[in-house]
Amino acid sequence: MNLDAVMTEIADRLKTIADLRVSDGPVDAINPPHAVVSLPQITFDMTYGRGADRYTVPVVLAVGKVSSRAARTNLAPFVAGDGPQSFKQILEDETTPYVAFYTLRVETIEFDVIAWNSIDYLTATFILDITGSGSA
């Protein structure tokens, strides 16, 4: 797997969600709702002979200032198990297979408050479990 191609393909898939801004790597500033595909943890050698590797990719979604009453409500459709804004549904849709890797699963979501430019945002961090070729 190629790091650049993996992060780009995840971002491209998320860009199909209406009214969501998406960055395919770390950014200095955000404009909610904004999803940021973060750098992964890479686990090599799932099989012999460089057959397969595993990426654990965090995608951070900021929906609004933590002080905003609407933030939690705005977060709900993105963290839902299905629906047109569901990261789970959109990212795991296999109608169009991924090219940069074999499989993707949205494994967990963790909620937190993260500051960008000294502004605290309510965020959901999606943990993506990705496997792909170890030699390509």
Place this chain on the structure above:
Amino acid sequence: MAHVHGKNTVIKVGTDDLTQYTDASELTEAADTHDTTTYGNDAHRYDGGLLDNKFTMSGVYDNTAATGPAAVLKPLKGKTASITRQLEGTGTGKPQEVFTAILSSFVQTAPTADMVRWSSEWTIDGEVDDTPQA
């Protein structure tokens, strides 16, 4: 002398290279023992018997149509195949185990929260050839 990592292991079944679909393999070289204890002994006495070897291999399911583990192994259930395992990878002088074995089971497991996996158990017919790679 040095420790050797398992990641370079090569596995072939016949001419099919299953290396890239496999993440574990185990060759158990065992032998029968016969109890020859007679009166006058304070402990059991044994003689060695016939060799009785087993082999298992398993890995991550891959739907590659003609060369994936399911395509290669499913037709071999109950049949004999030649297996080659190279623990340190390919190279002149490196160790190699070659044997003939009968595929006694092929299992595909599908957990909801992980990759689909396969495993296989083999009963070895005859001895294991440990001659290093030429």
